[in-house]
Amino acid sequence: MAIHGLEALLRDHPRFRGMPEEFIRAVAGCGKNVVFHKGDYLFHEGEDANDIFMIREGLVSMEMDAPGAGPQTFLTETAGGMLGLSWLIPPYTWTFDARARTDIRALAFDATCLRDKCDADPALGYAVMKQFMPVIVERLHDTRVQMLDLYRARS
Amino acid sequence: MLAPDLHTDPMVPVLARVTRRIHELSDIVTFEMEVDGWQGFAPGQFNMLSVFGVGEVPISISGPLSDRSKIIHTIRDVGPVSHALCALRKGAVLGLRGPYGAPWPxxxxxxxxxxxxxxxxxxxxxxxxxxxxxxxxxxxxxxxxxxxxxxxxxxxxxxxxxxxxxxxxxxxxxxxxxxxxxxxxxxxxxxxxxxxxxxxxxxxxxxxxxxxxxxxxxxxxxxxxxxxxxxxxxxxxxxxxxxxxxxxxxxxxxxxxxxxxxxxxxxxxxxxxxxxxx
CATH class of the missing domain: 3.40.50.80 (Nucleotide-binding domain of ferredoxin-NADP reductase (FNR) module)
Structure with missing residues (x-):
């Protein structure tokens, strides 16, 4: 029953909409439902990137700790968002902290499980990459705009 | 206060008087002002505001449509004219032309x-x-x-x-x-x-x-x-x-x-x- 639940969630998720059913099943087979409480860390910088999180409810902040200044939030992700891209490329290590700013419900996919399935079936690998590439590109575009500091006063 | 027809000569400002000054942020001020003969505006329109001897700038109107008793402008201090505008206090008089422009539909x-x-x-x-x-x-x-x-x-x-x-x-x-x-x-x-x-x-x-x-x-x-x-x-x-x-x-x-x-x-x-x- 749990697996069917995950498949349905994936099918309804904009990122996975239109993905062939056998690939949905393969991805869902690596997933589980997880819950974090406000203030919990989903992961820390430097840890192995073992999970891919798909946020179902709540707000997660992505932070880097600056000595003397504390955690610096550079991005937040909310319901419908994907968290974490470091699982895609070696050395599969998180490069920031992720903290629950509210109670969080999410799907967590085992990164090793998904990578192994993608390696074994390049068609699945390509389909999964097609779901994640837009996340990477959107992040890049958003970061570019954020760096422009558009709201700064200009004479 | 002078009360010319606001639409008689669009290049001649009428006098507006600041009735309230709200310090919004370090460089942003909201002014409530009154003008005799003000007939209201459509959302998205702007006025040309002038500080005499300094210059004139276009500023969007940021108040409610329903209240015609006052004109509200929110201004950021970014240049000589907006700096002079932001320095105005309650009771100050400035020039106003408008409202101008095509509104939000x-x-x-x-x-x-x-x-x-x-x-x-x-x-x-x-x-x-x-x-x-x-x-x-x-x-x-x-x-x-x-x-x-x-x-x-x-x-x-x-x-x-x-x-x-x-x-x-x-x-x-x-x-x-x-x-x-x-x-x-x-x-x-x-x-x-x-x-x-x-x-x-x-x-x-x-x-x-x-x-x-x-x-x-x-x-x-x-x-x-x-x-x-x-x-x-x-x-x-x-x-x-x-x-x-x-x-x-x-x-x-x-x-x-x-x-x-x-x-x-x-x-x-x-x-x-x-x-x-x-």
């Missing part, structure tokens, strides 16, 4: 969902729309305001945003480019909020105001969400000097922003914005 949004995307000081020109949407809430579908600011300390109209957020019939999301330890909301570009916004793209009217790059990204994001370019309206800022289409300083391709705009739809603006020389 709020009527076209009746019965439809409405998405308002604003960035930084761009919240001021869309505030009259928000007052209209709130005052006549039953005339519209889902109403969503997405606002982006530089940091939590630079959120404009923060108290009012808080009141709007507490309403069950408005969706209000605020994102900042840089958070701090006290900020528990979204961090990231305002256009990122569009991806989670709940509206029917086939039956939505969008109003977008902010820095031009932000508006381009927002308009593209709304189109990606399924909206028609003709349903997306942007308020342009160009070098407006006369306010009535005479001087040509604000020409943008075939139009004058001051007279034909400042509000245009994305279907019209997109090809023009792609021309760097304009």
């Amino acid at each position: 709020v009527e076209a949004a009746r019965g439809r969902d409405v998405v308002v995307v604003a960035g930084g000081l761009g919240l001021a020109p869309v505030r009259p729309i928000l007052y209209e949407l709130i005052e006549n809430r039953d005339r519209y579908g889902k109403v969503t305001l997405l606002y982006g600011a530089r940091s939590p300390r630079e959120i404009l109209f923060a108290e009012e945003l808080g009141q709007w957020r507490s309403r069950l019939d408005l969706g209000v999301e605020v994102s900042v480019d840089r958070g701090d330890e006290h900020w528990h909301g979204h961090v990231g570009v305002v256009t990122g909020l569009l991806r989670a916004a709940d509206f029917d793209p086939a039956n939505t009217t969008a109003f977008v105001c902010g820095p031009e790059i932000m508006m381009r990204f927002a308009a593209n994001g709304l189109v990606e969400a399924g909206m028609a370019a003709t349903d997306i309206h942007l308020s342009m800022e160009r070098n407006m000097q006369c306010g009535i289409g005479l001087c040509g300083h604000c020409q943008l391709g075939p139009v004058f922003v001051c007279k034909d705009g400042p509000v245009f739809d994305w279907a019209f603006l997109k090809p023009l914005m792609a021309v760097k020389e304009l």
Whole structure:
């Protein structure tokens, strides 16, 4: 029953909409439902990137700790968002902290499980990459705009 | 106070008197002012405000449509004229010409969902729309305001945003480019909020105001969400000097922003914005 639940969630998720059913099943087979409480860390910088999180409810902040200044939030992700891209490329290590700013419900996919399935079936690998590439590109575009500091006063 | 017909000679300012000065942020001030003979305005229109001996600048009207007893302008101190304007105190007299410009097509949004995307000081020109949407809430579908600011300390109209957020019939999301330890909301570009916004793209009217790059990204994001370019309206800022289409300083391709705009739809603006020389 749990697996069917995950498949349905994936099918309804904009990122996975239109993905062939056998690939949905393969991805869902690596997933589980997880819950974090406000203030919990989903992961820390430097840890192995073992999970891919798909946020179902709540707000997660992505932070880097600056000595003397504390955690610096550079991005937040909310319901419908994907968290974490470091699982895609070696050395599969998180490069920031992720903290629950509210109670969080999410799907967590085992990164090793998904990578192994993608390696074994390049068609699945390509389909999964097609779901994640837009996340990477959107992040890049958003970061570019954020760096422009558009709201700064200009004479 | 002088009481000339505001429309007799559009190049001659009437006198306005500051009745209230509200310090919004370190470099932003809101003024309430009164002018004899003021007949009201349409949302999105602007006035040419002048400090005598200093100069004149176009400033959007940021108050409610329903209150004709006062004119409200929110001004950022960025140049010599706006600096002189921001220094005015209660009782000061300044010059005013207007209102000018084509308004936001709020009527076209009746019965439809409405998405308002604003960035930084761009919240001021869309505030009259928000007052209209709130005052006549039953005339519209889902109403969503997405606002982006530089940091939590630079959120404009923060108290009012808080009141709007507490309403069950408005969706209000605020994102900042840089958070701090006290900020528990979204961090990231305002256009990122569009991806989670709940509206029917086939039956939505969008109003977008902010820095031009932000508006381009927002308009593209709304189109990606399924909206028609003709349903997306942007308020342009160009070098407006006369306010009535005479001087040509604000020409943008075939139009004058001051007279034909400042509000245009994305279907019209997109090809023009792609021309760097304009």
